[in-house]
Amino acid sequence: MGYDAFLLMSFGGPEHRDDVMPFLRNVTRGRGVPEERLAEVAEHYYHFGGVSPINQQCRDLLAAIDADFAAHGLRLPTYWGNRNWQPMLADTVARMRDDGVTSALGFATSAYGGYSSCKQYWEDIAAARAHVGPGAPRIAKLRQFHDHPGFVRPHADAVREALAGLDPARRASTRLVFTAHSIPVSMAATAGPDGGRYTAQLHETAALVHAAAAPDLPWDLVWQSRSGPPQVPWLEPDINDHLRELADKGVTDVVVSPIGFVSDHLEVVWDLDNEAAATAEELGLGYARAATPGTDPRFVAMVRELVLERTDQIVPARLGTLPVWDVCPENCCPPPPRRGAS
Structure with missing residues (x-):
């Protein structure tokens, strides 16, 4: 066509x-x-x-x-x-x-x-x-x-640039923290025809960025920007809770990389540049936030x-192994239950 x-x-x-x-x-x-x-x-x-x-x-x-x-x-x-x-x-x-x-x-x-x-x-x-x-x-x-070189490599370069702003003498106690938008646990369980595709793809992207940017450092995937009723379970841990856990474990510096996002929109600049940065300052953590691809x-x-x-003019460029598809199957990713009037 x-x-x-x-x-x-x-x-x-x-x-x-x-x-x-x-x-x-x-x-x-x-x-x-x-x-x-x-x-x-x-x-x-x-x-x-x-x-x-x-x-x-x-x-x-x-x-x-x-x-x-x-x-x-x-x-x-x-x-x-x-x-x-x-x-x-x-x-x-x-x-x-x-x-x-x-x-x-x-x-x-x-x-x-x-x-x-x-x-x-x-x-x-x-x-x-x-x-x-x-x-x-x-x-x-x-x-x-999620695994295209044009998405992964800008994120990896941004992590390297952010690391360069931290104290190299503390690299042994530095950690990479990848973030993405939290979603309800029930939604995450049904993402993709086989379930769990959202979190699986994010883990693959994090692993690819980590391997390209700083393979010597430990890393975690955590969540940000949760919303909705407090009684509904969402993916955890939240970035702020995780920073507290890392400080308790002796981590001195973190690079936060928002791999769940393509640009520095409001949830990035508010949740990471304001709230998470303030949490890190309170804890005495060195903190650097890596950029998103934007118009790289x-x-x-x-x-x-x-x-x-x-249009079948080039072969797909992929760094990962998880399946991707052009058209969603009928049983893929059902919407969350709606509450109240629509």
Whole structure:
């Protein structure tokens, strides 16, 4: 099948103070999250003037993809649509239809399997196409890329750079801590057709980054950014609890690498650069946070390579061994139970 457009799909984020609460209600619709919890999370956004970095990061990434496509003779017009805030995916799909697009390739800014990180984008596509109605272009989502060299190597270089900022005399008591977004334990157990794909892929990415960046150092995979009712079990340990455990064990310095993310959006800069950094300071730990790929040229080139993989022009580039797939099986990654009105 031929493709005549490229679509960047992302989570979306507010860009004005008045956007924050409507945005958070979009994110949590049907999940029974109380208003007081939304107000608490809203303070994270207000700390940055009500502006999430993610939309500008998407603009920057799309501009870099445009330039890379043009430099390599890949003639695909590019579009961008979000799950939770403008530009909304349905509006973008309507514009694509009006522009005469019939079949597009979609790239989601999430490297891993799982409901929120993968299958929900398939649902977003279906809902957007249904909203647009007749003439809505077909959209095929590009594969998960947790082990692609263009994702792994920028993370590894960022870890090396972060390590260079710590005291080399304390390297023997330094540890790498990889982080990703926590999800409910029940959701993690059903990620992928065989279950557990989200955590398995993250462990594989962590191992690949560790081997490339600092194979002499011990490492852990921990979690951040949990939300939802406290009675629902989520993946643990939380990054802050883990830092306390490491300090108790004699660790003096940590490099925190957010391998669960492709850019430094709000959950990275708030949870790691504010909360976790403050915890480390309280504990007397040396602390360095590694960067995310962002618009690293290797990451941008990866997007083009994923397109060329789908059009059978190149062989897939992979560093790991876990299965990945282009189309989610029917039994893959069921959504979490919804609470309250939808």
